[in-house]
Amino acid sequence: MIKTSETTGLSVDWSTDAIIARRNRYYAASQRAFVPFEKPLIFERGEGQYLWDERGNRMTDLLAMNLCISVGHAHPLVNAAAREQAEDLQHCTTMFYHPVPAHLAEELIATMPAGEEWVVHFTNSGSEAIDLALMMARSHTGNHDFIALRNSYHGPTYGAQSLTGIKSFRHDVGLLSGVFFAADPNQYRGVYGEGTDPYLDDVENTISYATTGNLAGMVIEPVQGYGGIIEMPKGYMKGAFERVRAAGGLAIVDEVQSGFARTGDNFWAFEEHDVIPDIVVMAKGIGNGYPLGAVVAKRHVAEAMDGKFLFHTYGSNPISCAAGRAVLKVIKEEKLQENAKSVGADLLLGLKQLQNKYKVIGDVRGKGLMMAVELVKDQRTKEPDPDTTAAVFEVTRDHGIVVSKSGTFRNVLRMVPPLCLSHNDVDQVLTALDKCFASV
Numbered sequence: 001m002i003k004t005s006e007t008t009g010l011s012v013d014w015s016t017d018a019i020i021a022r023r024n025r026y027y028a029a030s031q032r033a034f035v036p037f038e039k040p041l042i043f044e045r046g047e048g049q050y051l052w053d054e055r056g057n058r059m060t061d062l063l064a065m066n067l068c069i070s071v072g073h074a075h076p077l078v079n080a081a082a083r084e085q086a087e088d089l090q091h092c093t094t095m096f097y098h099p100v101p102a103h104l105a106e107e108l109i110a111t112m113p114a115g116e117e118w119v120v121h122f123t124n125s126g127s128e129a130i131d132l133a134l135m136m137a138r139s140h141t142g143n144h145d146f147i148a149l150r151n152s153y154h155g156p157t158y159g160a161q162s163l164t165g166i167k168s169f170r171h172d173v174g175l176l177s178g179v180f181f182a183a184d185p186n187q188y189r190g191v192y193g194e195g196t197d198p199y200l201d202d203v204e205n206t207i208s209y210a211t212t213g214n215l216a217g218m219v220i221e222p223v224q225g226y227g228g229i230i231e232m233p234k235g236y237m238k239g240a241f242e243r244v245r246a247a248g249g250l251a252i253v254d255e256v257q258s259g260f261a262r263t264g265d266n267f268w269a270f271e272e273h274d275v276i277p278d279i280v281v282m283a284k285g286i287g288n289g290y291p292l293g294a295v296v297a298k299r300h301v302a303e304a305m306d307g308k309f310l311f312h313t314y315g316s317n318p319i320s321c322a323a324g325r326a327v328l329k330v331i332k333e334e335k336l337q338e339n340a341k342s343v344g345a346d347l348l349l350g351l352k353q354l355q356n357k358y359k360v361i362g363d364v365r366g367k368g369l370m371m372a373v374e375l376v377k378d379q380r381t382k383e384p385d386p387d388t389t390a391a392v393f394e395v396t397r398d399h400g401i402v403v404s405k406s407g408t409f410r411n412v413l414r415m416v417p418p419l420c421l422s423h424n425d426v427d428q429v430l431t432a433l434d435k436c437f438a439s440v
């Protein structure tokens, strides 16, 4: 299955065996390792909320390429914005001026809470943005110690990995010092059960008994993504950040998965927690697949770094920023936040009905188009069931859906589709999931 482009003359070999052979031969172990399916899944084309494999089979995408595809695959407006920019100038390194990234900075700031003076630093990815947030908080406060949550994922770079609690993402390489982990306020299986107070006490105790008492900051995902769609309960972020600020630290929110209207009620997931962060980290959905990340910080916080430049070669790339501007326009014009809210509610309801049918589904949760089902061996003991999860996951493709397997125990099916998923798709998704569960 070799296809040769008439325009470029470049050939691509689409046959499964050839792709596997090339990956095995030429990819480093660190790049080869991330293959959740037993049989590889190869995608050739995407449009809206659908993907087509190399044989032409259509699937509904409930993963959005790990949430990068916010407004839909091959969105015409996003691609037009990127194409127009590519034809003029593909890159403009930040030492030269270009208006497009500056426009995007202004437009991103318009999505932030009013009453603060916000500034933007563009990066190439989410983990770079997390590293920058870490550095910015340490520079601004003059303190070293950080708090993160145990079930967090913040990225693969040294800094982001050091803030990541889940062991499978932490390499045995001696990560950064000064990071301490507090208990997750997971309302389904958290160590202190339901409620927020014991978890806030845990933050207090972590500050008192693990750190120096002087904090640089705490970073929280308002909805933990790879942790298995764990939403922070009301009151937790506010209470945790109050304690962190009392110890001199900054409030940092990681919106890499939960941002850009995904949770439906608000553009940013932190907005419903009655907090104004000092730093917000974003990536993925910001560019609908064009690589981009950003730190948005209060001006006085970011000013701490004015003495030295910090240069991301591709940060503020004009093609990615043009795509980013189009993403913001599409979210607004196509009312994708409202869509995420209403289609998400529909899907969540259907998933709850499936829970009544299949005992293996211990929990169904989520908000907007960010949801999950958690599989357990016994609904009472909540013992995780990674084997059934893997079996269900493996057959999802046969029923035309793409989902992801997540959570510390690999027992969560995560669903985070492009924000254009429609009410019509919901029936197909639920029927497909029903068949998957029935088949195992």
Ligand SMILES: Cc1ncc(COP(=O)(O)O)c(C=O)c1O
Binding pocket: 066, 125, 126, 127, 128, 130, 153, 154, 155, 156, 160, 221, 225, 226, 254, 255, 256, 257, 283, 284, 293
């Ligand atoms: C919540 C969260 N933060 C940060 C990152 C890191 O982003 P990137 O993969 O773009 O470096 C991710 C990536 O999955 C993420 O899910």
